[in-house]
């Protein structure tokens with residue numbers, strides 16, 4: 001799986017920022033409301049115009065239509081199509097892939113099973129619980145076998161027990177597939193459960209979190225946080 005590289009990416013909300021994710025790395029984006037976290041994901045997904053350049057591995061993504069990017073995007077509002085069943089929602093992104101109908105059906109069935117939502121395949125989103133809707137949206141983000149996952153507060157509206165279950169399931173799934181991921185969350189505990197590293201957006205500016213402040217390695221120097 002390739003990594004993600006952002007070079008001087010910005011727009012009216014985001015100051016130009018650089019960010020690199022190693023292949024298979026998951027990075028959590030924390031930050032206050034309105035800081036630009038969703039904006040960052042939408043730019044990488046190809047849904048917003050921007051300055052700078054986005055690469056997946058060595059492949060430029062900038063200028064490529066969203067459905068032609070090997071990216072799975074789960075938005076904050078899920079955006080499941082209400083008139084389609086769960087399975088129908090997963091079939092839709094596969095229409096552009098060149099897979100045969102039989103291959104698409106097999107892929108949808110496998111992904112629903114992986115996300116433990118196969119028992120709701122024929123239901124419409126309005127008839128699902130919040131957790132089931134989030135599983136369905138996650139399955140849709142995964143169904144094309146994306147090289148990069150973008151998740152915007154993926155498990156925000158769930159009770160603590162279900163959230164923790166989904167954290168474990170998702171983390172196992174992502175690591176097994178070696179998928180690179182950028183995950184927006186307000187919850188430091190979720191960031192720790194799902195990501196290898198955390199960055200913070202404040203007022204459109206990106207700050208890399210230091211896991212080991214410089215003051216830890218020197219008795220004479222102190223970092224600004226001390």
Ligand SMILES: Nc1ncnc2c1ncn2[C@@H]1O[C@H](COP(=O)(O)OP(=O)(O)OP(=O)(O)O)[C@@H](O)[C@H]1O
Nearest residue numbers: 013031032033034035036037038039040076186201
């Ligand atoms: N379509 C839009 N048009 C104009 N401004 C927008 C649009 N979407 C978001 N904004 C503004 O851009 C800024 C960043 O919004 P964004 O949704 O990226 O923040 P966020 O960090 O994800 O916030 P939250 O944590 O509340 O979801 C906000 O000031 C918001 O009002």
